[in-house]
Amino acid sequence: MRQLITGLSFLVSQSLMAAGVPVYVDKAVITQVQSGTAASGRVVAGEIYTLSAEISESIRSMTVRVGDRVKAGDELARLDDTEIRNNLKSLNNRMRYLKAQLALLNQRKAVREKQLRRAQSLTTKDLLTRDATEEVELNVINAESDVGKTLYELEDLKIEIAGVARQLNHTRVKVGTSGRIIEVNVTEGQYVRSGDRLFQLLPDLGVEVEAEVRPEAYESVSVGQIITGKIRQSFYDLKVRALIAEQNQRTGSRTIRLQFVSPPKESLVLGEPIDLRLPIGQMSEQITIAKDAVIPSKDGHRIVLIIAGKAEPRRITLGAGVGNRIAVTKGLKAGDLVVTQGQEGLRKGQKVSILGDQS
Numbered sequence: 001m002r003q004l005i006t007g008l009s010f011l012v013s014q015s016l017m018a019a020g021v022p023v024y025v026d027k028a029v030i031t032q033v034q035s036g037t038a039a040s041g042r043v044v045a046g047e048i049y050t051l052s053a054e055i056s057e058s059i060r061s062m063t064v065r066v067g068d069r070v071k072a073g074d075e076l077a078r079l080d081d082t083e084i085r086n087n088l089k090s091l092n093n094r095m096r097y098l099k100a101q102l103a104l105l106n107q108r109k110a111v112r113e114k115q116l117r118r119a120q121s122l123t124t125k126d127l128l129t130r131d132a133t134e135e136v137e138l139n140v141i142n143a144e145s146d147v148g149k150t151l152y153e154l155e156d157l158k159i160e161i162a163g164v165a166r167q168l169n170h171t172r173v174k175v176g177t178s179g180r181i182i183e184v185n186v187t188e189g190q191y192v193r194s195g196d197r198l199f200q201l202l203p204d205l206g207v208e209v210e211a212e213v214r215p216e217a218y219e220s221v222s223v224g225q226i227i228t229g230k231i232r233q234s235f236y237d238l239k240v241r242a243l244i245a246e247q248n249q250r251t252g253s254r255t256i257r258l259q260f261v262s263p264p265k266e267s268l269v270l271g272e273p274i275d276l277r278l279p280i281g282q283m284s285e286q287i288t289i290a291k292d293a294v295i296p297s298k299d300g301h302r303i304v305l306i307i308a309g310k311a312e313p314r315r316i317t318l319g320a321g322v323g324n325r326i327a328v329t330k331g332l333k334a335g336d337l338v339v340t341q342g343q344e345g346l347r348k349g350q351k352v353s354i355l356g357d358q359s
Contacts, residue, residue, distance in 0.1 A: 020353035023342035025306055026290040027357065028332045033286040033322055039276040041211030041229070043268045046241075046259065049177055049201040053192040054170035055079065062188055064181050064199070069267070071178045076199055077186070079171040088164045095157055102150045109143035116140050179203040180267065202270075204263045209238055209274055212253040218243065220280045227258060228321025231274040233296030235321070237261040238276070277320045288325040293338040294318065304346050306337040306354070311346040 057079040064076050119136040122128035183200035186192060209229060213221075221227070225240045238258035247254050258276075293303050294316075305312040319327030332338070337354075339346065346352070 020309065020351035021311075021342060021346060022355050023306075023339045023346075023352045024356045025337045025354050026293055026340045028287050028289050028328065028334055028336040028338060030285050030334050031288040031322055031325065031327070032283045033288065033320055033327045037214070037217055037278050037280045039211050039213050039217060039278050041209040041258070041274045041276050043207050043231075043270055043272045043274060044210045045182075045202055045206060045270055046208030046257070047203055047206040048182075049175070049179065049203050049206065050197055051076065051173060051175065051199045051201065053079070053173075053194055053196045053198055055084075055167050056191075056193045057081070057084075057171065058191045059186050059188050060171075062184075062186070064184070066181055066184050068181045069179070070175050070181060070201070072176055073174060075172055075174050076181075077173040079173070079192070081168055081171040084164060084168050084171065088161065088168060091157060091161045091164060095154070095161065098150055098154050098157065102147065102154065105143065105147045105150055109140070109147055112136070112140040112143045173198060175199075175201060177201070177203045179206060182270075205260065207260065207264070207268050207270070208241065209258040209260075209276070210255060211258070211276055212248060212251070212255050213278060214253060215247075217278045217280050218254040218256065221256060221278060225279075226261065226321075227279070228277050228291075228326065229258070229274045230276075231264075231268070231272065232266060234265060235291055235294065235326070236264065236274075237321070237324070279320060286319060286327040286329070287332050287334055288322055288327050289332065289338050290340050291321070291324055291326050292340040293343070294326065295343060303332070304339040304343040305332075306339065306352060309351055311339070311343075311348060311350045311352055313346070313348055 060078050060080045062077045063074075064070060070076065116133075116136045116139075119128055119133045123130060123133045179201045181199060182202045185197045185199065192198065221240050221243070223240050223243060227238050227240060229236045229238045237260075239261055240256060241259045242257040244255035244257065289303065295302050295304070300315055301318055302313055302315045305314055314331055316331030317329045319329045321327075339352070342352075
């Protein structure tokens with residue numbers, strides 16, 4: 001049986017090799033591209049998520065340290081809840097007592113109302129004095145008053161129980177967003193007051209890029225514009241969030257802030273450098289390909305061409321990014337087919353089978 005399976009696997013493998021490795025491709029096309037200039041930026045914190053104590057209690061346990069990654073809903077710490085639980089238990093016991101008391105008061109009220117109806121009937125027949133009837137009426141009023149007071153106490157107690165339940169919930173310190181812990185301000189056993197800062201978190205989309213650029217580059221960008229950035233051999237689309245209207249008196253440069261369009265694939269470090277390609281100058285016609293086709297390497301970038309149905313790896317020189325495409329200044333000509341999916345591991349001369357065109 002094992003030999004049969006091995007044989008079938010070999011036949012399937014041979015069949016795939018004969019048909020060619022399945023790939024998706026993109027066609028190199030001429031696109032209007034604005035000439036660019038290189039600039040350097042750095043990763044900075046755009047938003048810091050602070051978790052503070054909601055109640056005053058001691059820290060019973062902690063589950064994270066600086067640098068740990070957390071997901072939305074994770075519990076970071078737990079405060080001592082002994083006193084709160086005892087208080088909640090006492091309030092629930094009182095709630096049961098008041099409900100039982102209310103049931104008895106309603107029964108007594110029903111008896112008083114029955115007595116009143118009988119007294120009113122006897123008074124009509126002159127078998128009972130008016131004073132006696134009024135005394136029975138007063139008993140009904142007192143019974144209704146007791147029921148009303150107990151109902152009020154029950155409603156007041158419900159509010160108090162809800163408040164204590166919220167306190168109990170606040171003993172579990174949970175995070176509302178995914179990210180990385182960058183600061184821990186407490187230790188186990190420490191007493192904290194409501195409002196004290198416990199943790200600081202850098203959300204996954206909380207990092208931005210800050211860059212100081214020359215005035216001519218600053219004037220060429222606008223808020224909302226997409227710019228290509230490169231960090232650790234990976235390309236990212238960055239959206240200009242803000243243009244800081246302040247000039248460095250020593251260098252003459254100005255600052256821009258950019259946001260990642262999509263969450264970074266890697267865990268970025270604050271202060272980490274990033275290479276930017278800023279648009280500047282006139283528009284010109286340049287060859288562009290899909291960014292997915294680019295393969296980073298130690299000594300530059302390469303792509304895999306499709307020539308006569310076979311793979312042809314080639315080194316290229318990149319230019320400015322244009323949305324989800326990027327300019328190629330050297331190594332390609334218009335009309336060339338490049339692999340966008342399935343290029344990893346392709347060898348020179350290996351047959352491929354095109355499944356689709358991304359262009």
